[in-house]
Amino acid sequence: AQSVSQHNHHVILSEAASLELGCNYSYGGTVNLFWYVQYPGQHLQLLLKYFSGDPLVKGIKGFEAEFIKSKFSFNLRKPSVQWSDTAEYFCAAQGSSASKIIFGSGTRLSIRP
């Protein structure tokens, strides 16, 4: 069955620390991958996406993600987090010919000032 797993439910970091949020997917065939961010009280916004090509994808606000096909992973990274990165982060996956997107359960990121 198609699924997206985010194993870190809540991550707490200090400002300037490096961030890596895990995302693993289970999909047959070609897959499109996304990371969305939801700031407190706001709707989801797209951080970055991977469809094909360079497996290292750069997104907005200094975020990047690496698609590792052999590991079925699409981890999100940021070298130095800021307090304003406090939010919930969702990984999502989609089969290339489907319109249904499956989201992970989300990772809440808290940054200590």
Next chain:
Amino acid sequence: EAQVTQNPRYLITVTGKKLTVTCSQNMNHEYMSWYRQDPGLGLRQIYYSMNVEVTDKGDVPEGYKVSRKEKRNFPLILESPSPNQTSLYFCASSLYPSGTPGQETQYFGPGTRLLVL
């Protein structure tokens, strides 16, 4: 300004009382979708629509209905709400069905928080 709007933003209702949550987009998008967000479960797709008069079930369609009579509107209907439908609901739209390179970004509405007593 390009946006997806939802109304109401907050709603408290009682079991069995029919309600409709509206969703409207001003970007002439073909694809629209409804999700519910629950703690620990992330977002789950309820229904989606590829175009006018074309709708299909997502992962959790039970207890919901949708319609797509016009391109800009995609209302979510709860004919007989139950407490397990208490949730945060998001509408989203995109220009083409997701999966078309370059046209896949979904725009999300601000959310509707529903409490069913």
